[in-house]
Amino acid sequence: MRKDIVVWGLCLLFACSCTENDKKAEQSETSGISSTATVSTNTKEGSQLFNTCVACHGQNAEGNQSLGAPSLVNQDDWYLIRQLENFKSGIRGADPSDVQGTQMATMAKLLDSPDKVKAVVSHIKSLAPSSTTKTIEGDPKAGKQYYSMICGACHSEGAIGNEALNAPKLVGTDDWYLHKQYKNFADGIRGSHPEDTFGSQMQMMSTSLPDEEALLNVIAYIKSLEQ
Numbered sequence: 454m455r456k457d458i459v460v461w462g463l464c465l466l467f468a469c470s471c472t473e474n475d476k477k478a479e480q481s482e483t484s485g486i487s488s489t490a491t492v493s494t495n496t497k498e499g500s501q502l503f504n505t506c507v508a509c510h511g512q513n514a515e516g517n518q519s520l521g522a523p524s525l526v527n528q529d530d531w532y533l534i535r536q537l538e539n540f541k542s543g544i545r546g547a548d549p550s551d552v553q554g555t556q557m558a559t560m561a562k563l564l565d566s567p568d569k570v571k572a573v574v575s576h577i578k579s580l581a582p583s584s585t586t587k588t589i590e591g592d593p594k595a596g597k598q599y600y601s602m603i604c605g606a607c608h609s610e611g612a613i614g615n616e617a618l619n620a621p622k623l624v625g626t627d628d629w630y631l632h633k634q635y636k637n638f639a640d641g642i643r644g645s646h647p648e649d650t651f652g653s654q655m656q657m658m659s660t661s662l663p664d665e666e667a668l669l670n671v672i673a674y675i676k677s678l679e680q
């Protein structure tokens with residue numbers, strides 16, 4: 454550890470006369486993370502930290518429905534980082550009736566520095582994206598209409614998300630998890646914390662679909678975009 458600091462200190466001192474190898478290492482550390490990554494992180498640390506996540510989210514961050522743990526591998530880094538920080542600070546997962554959110558909050562607190570959060574997310578983003586299993590039946594055609602009318606304004610066409618509006622990617626997220634989170638917002642389990650600026654925006658939208666059927670249709674539509 455101390456050696457690293459000395460090496461970096463020397464690099465700075467000599468206005469980055471770092472060796473080619475150092476530069477390459479730095480590049481490979483950031484290459485797995487999408488364009489919004491801000492800090493180069495230590496991928497070795499990230500993969501070690503990720504060992505504590507595997508039991509629930511799986512070796513390839515593919516998720517595990519029976520544990521309520523979603524796939525993480527297809528999600529954008531900026532959103533994963535924000536959710537982990539929200540779990541840590543009690544903005545998310547602190548509601549007593551949010552059983553699974555509480556479990557996750559306990560895990561997030563193990564990442565006790567912003568660098569650890571970034572390192573583990575960097576590791577997740579270095580894994581190969583994978584498709585999710587279809588678990589919800591609905592009418593994608595009917596869902597498309599609602600999606601375009603309501604959800605698309607923030608989550609974008611194709612449900613790819615919109616960082617400028619803080620709205621995450623929905624395509625590539627498990628259908629059962631989308632269903633559960635929409636319900637959590639609607640029930641006030643998620644998005645009610647006074648500091649949850651973005652969660653409260655989504656909570657307002659969680660009453661916009663008329664009924665359960667419309668929700669299932671919208672989710673079936675989002676799932677159909679994965680192919």
Ligand code: HEC
Binds near residue numbers: 520525533536
């Ligand atoms: C004990 C099981 C368990 C472990 C271990 C665990 N998680 Fe989770 N995680 C969950 C559950 C359950 C949820 C869903 C919470 C909910 O329903 O709101 C979740 C949700 C998340 C989310 C939110 C995703 C989203 O789109 O909303 C992120 C990010 C996350 N976990 C990252 C991690 C990371 C990183 C680790 C390792 C440091 C980890 N988890 C360890 C169970 C776990």
Ligand code: HEC
Binds near residue numbers: 623651653
């Ligand atoms: C006004 C903008 C806006 C609209 C419209 C909107 N959302 Fe969202 N949505 C958000 C934001 C912002 C978040 C992130 C909340 C957070 O950071 O916790 C979000 C989060 C979500 C999540 C949680 C995803 C996850 O992985 O944790 C789901 C599910 C979701 N939205 C579904 C929908 C659906 C379905 C619709 C249409 C009926 C919709 N949203 C309409 C802004 C919006």
